[in-house]
Amino acid sequence: MAQQNSSCQYIPTDQQKMGVPLIYGENLSHIFHAKQDVVAVDKVDFGIAEGKITAIIGESGSGKSTLLKLIYGVLEPSSGEVRYRGWLVPTRKDKLIPGHDAMKLVSQGFDDLNLYAKVWDNIASQLPNTNLSLKESKTRETLDRLNILHLAQQRVADLSGGEKQRVAIARALVNEPEVLLMDEPFNQVDAAFRDALQQDIRQIVEDTGLTVLLVSHDPTEVLAMADELIVMKNAKIIEQHSPTKLYYEPNHSYTAQLLAKSNILSSDQAALLGISSNHTIGIHQEDVTFAENLRGTFHVKDIRFRGFYKELILSDGSLTLHAILHPLSNIAIGSNVEIHIKKYITFV
Numbered sequence: 001m002a003q004q005n006s007s008c009q010y011i012p013t014d015q016q017k018m019g020v021p022l023i024y025g026e027n028l029s030h031i032f033h034a035k036q037d038v039v040a041v042d043k044v045d046f047g048i049a050e051g052k053i054t055a056i057i058g059e060s061g062s063g064k065s066t067l068l069k070l071i072y073g074v075l076e077p078s079s080g081e082v083r084y085r086g087w088l089v090p091t092r093k094d095k096l097i098p099g100h101d102a103m104k105l106v107s108q109g110f111d112d113l114n115l116y117a118k119v120w121d122n123i124a125s126q127l128p129n130t131n132l133s134l135k136e137s138k139t140r141e142t143l144d145r146l147n148i149l150h151l152a153q154q155r156v157a158d159l160s161g162g163e164k165q166r167v168a169i170a171r172a173l174v175n176e177p178e179v180l181l182m183d184e185p186f187n188q189v190d191a192a193f194r195d196a197l198q199q200d201i202r203q204i205v206e207d208t209g210l211t212v213l214l215v216s217h218d219p220t221e222v223l224a225m226a227d228e229l230i231v232m233k234n235a236k237i238i239e240q241h242s243p244t245k246l247y248y249e250p251n252h253s254y255t256a257q258l259l260a261k262s263n264i265l266s267s268d269q270a271a272l273l274g275i276s277s278n279h280t281i282g283i284h285q286e287d288v289t290f291a292e293n294l295r296g297t298f299h300v301k302d303i304r305f306r307g308f309y310k311e312l313i314l315s316d317g318s319l320t321l322h323a324i325l326h327p328l329s330n331i332a333i334g335s336n337v338e339i340h341i342k343k344y345i346t347f348v
């Protein structure tokens, strides 16, 4: 719950009284004063809902990690503010130990873990010795929640990437923060174990009401997990919505490319497909259907193996389109095809 902190200035706003997001940012910027000034976050506004999973997505260098650090309070805003339950988030200059008390950050890599200590000790060390039986039961409960109780006596150094990440999350959660922040949490987790970890995090959110905010440069890995996505491009937030809304109805071609690897066409290129539009359009790969036809104007330039589907590269000499190849189709490189566009998105 919100605690009075002498360094926090409390200004309840009308928005807050109406039950607004748990965390919100207004006109928030951060400039790194390096050899050349770098505007890493540029006048952004956002809201993070309580008890939900929000993912900040965007290409490398778009400002995701900087935004996360501003929210946590380990970086100072150059302008604007971040509020948590209506309270200004204290920053380094206000606080001896950086980081908001109600939040915990799991950083990239495993910097916070003691690799040569046992899993159990990495978690238990976060709790005070004032009540040893509580320390024991909380450690056990947290390891159990993350499904790593069986690893308790192993050294962290001997674990897989996915297991280490579970330890890092358990360590962050043992003191029951209200918000868990994670920077690229699935980077070092094998794809085969990613889904289970994501489902476990979802379960914790459902069971405890925890708020999760995570950063990812590969949105396909968080699409199934997040309730809300914040899209960053060149230090700006360009849109924020549910994954389904942003997948099917993005406002920006950048979002369509990021989420769906969509084909982005200028209005001139669209005209070549018989689509008349004054604006750029996006065609998701699954919306390009095709059939083998000797007189078809497109031909199959390449077929890329993607695991449970294949990606087809189609070309008519001037235009290149990417499509999903249905597993049973026997189309080969060089085949001529006739294409049909099921639907497209217009970017105004």
Ligand code: ADP
Residues within 6 Å of the ligand: 032, 033, 034, 038, 039, 040, 058, 059, 060, 061, 062, 063, 064, 065, 066, 067
């Ligand atoms: P992302 O997490 O999306 O990859 P970052 O927030 O790390 O992006 O970085 C945003 C921009 O700020 C980049 O151009 C990056 O080079 C720059 N940047 C990040 N950290 C620093 C720093 N400590 N000093 C100077 N520039 C930085």
Ligand code: MG
Residues within 6 Å of the ligand: 064, 065, 066, 183, 215
């Ligand atoms: Mg980053």
